[in-house]
Amino acid sequence: MEINTVGVIGLGYIGLPTAAILASRGVKVVGVDVKPSTVEAVNRGEVPFVEPDLAREVADAVEQGTLRATDTPEPADAFIVAVPTPFQGDHEPDLSCIEEAAKALAPQLRGGELLVLESTSPPGATRAMGEWVLEARPDLSLDGADGRPQIHVAHCPERVLPGRVMIELVTNDRIVGGLTPEAARLAKDLYAVFCQGEILLTDAVTAEMAKLVENSYRDVNIAFANELSLIADKVGVDVWELIRLANHHPRVNILQPGPGVGGHCIAVDPWFLVDAAPEQARLVRTAREVNDSKPQWVIDQAVAAVEGIERPTIAALGLAFKADIDDLRESPARRIVAGLADRLPQAQILAVEPHVRELPEDLAGRGNVVLKDLDQIWGADVMIVLVDHSDFRTTFAEDAIRRTSVIDTRGVLA
DSSP: OOOOEEEEEOOSTTHHHHHHHHHHTTOEEEEEOSOHHHHHHHHTTOOSSOOTTHHHHHHHHHHHTSEEEESSOOOOSEEEEOOOOOEETTTEEOOHHHHHHHHHHGGGOOSSOEEEEOSOOOTTHHHHHHHHHHHHOTTOBSSOTTSSOBOEEEEOOOOOOTTSHHHHHHHSOEEEEESSHHHHHHHHHHHTTTOOSOEEEEEHHHHHHHHHHHHHHHHHHHHHHHHHHHHHHHHTOOHHHHHHHHTTSTTOOOOOOOSOOOSSSTTTHHHHHHHHOTTTOHHHHHHHHHHHHHHHHHHHHHHHHTTTOSSOEEEEEOOSSSTTOOOOTTOHHHHHHHHHHHHOTTSEEEEEOTTOSSOOHHHHTSTTEEEOOGGGOTTOSEEEEOSOOHHHHHHOOHHHHHTSEEEESSOTTO
16 A cells, blocks of 8 residues: 555644655644644644754755645544543543544545544554544444445554653654554555554554653652652751662662653653553552642642742742743743642742743733743742743853742752
8 A cells, every 4th residue: 555645634743744754754643723823834744843853844845845734634544533631630641632533534434545544642543543433434344344435544652752852752662553464564665655663563452552651650759769859858868869870879860859740752651551550550649649749749849948038939930840841831930830720829930931932821810920030030939940942051151040049840959
């Protein structure tokens, strides 16, 4: 099967880079997104978020005519679904965006197409996507066994790091799992267009689990570091020095603590494992609870630091979930700023985030939070380092720090 045209459903932090890199290899790509502003930006050759090297790839592909965007799926040889998969209620997976995408692209199918789910998903989501397509198109089949035209459904989870997406899309190994072996082989051929890493074939459920396990591994190890920071504070030890010394052991490699865990992957994916096997995923659940509780600990530290000050000013450095990006999804820094604004209504919170131009709605709606530049916050009563942006590491004024109480959750000053 030759794939000349690809529809990418969802032009977010993963979908748009994937669309751009395919288009740069000469594949005709039609990106689909529900946000008119995103569709308009892409068709102008612009990128609606910060990701190094992506803007150039998108601009070049649009200019060459290999990439365009629309709000409705069109016929294609293959479709890649890269839509959000948040959780709801008591951390239960919300697959409504996948269902909507499946039913939106179903009318465009004629049989023989490849459908790849890239969204990080709980076990069984790929098959569910295929079944939702069949609900809208009962004339099609997932295996071709009954003579109906077959569609090929596979899962290929993204494994990239924000800030390095355009590099890691090409260099990282990929896992491809199909509902059938043929679907896995077809998906491998598609990703081989740009992927220089090894492409490993398995079944769909194993591929889904692999991504969840990768991020849960990270979450558990971060939870150990975060718990160490609480213990170190309790006994009066510098956690940064403690970890540095412990890591001199040849078989120890402790990660760095922080204000919590954010982003759409590590902060979310472990809950999919817990939901799939709640009695068995005890360590995974505990790690999530440790990391989810860290922002409240930071808030308590800040409140204690301004005790006795009638109208304190608190500088919060960073809103993104990690350094040098503008992604605020599940950001512990964002939660901390919101929590401080609510807990201390008499305080002024000066938020510094060099990668955004305006506060998100949840913070802008709180009257005591304002967005400031780094050079406008040195008179604050307390400064909290929430994100280790490069700007923060290189521009701290030592004399100002000496006059200010500092809560360094990222080890920027260590």
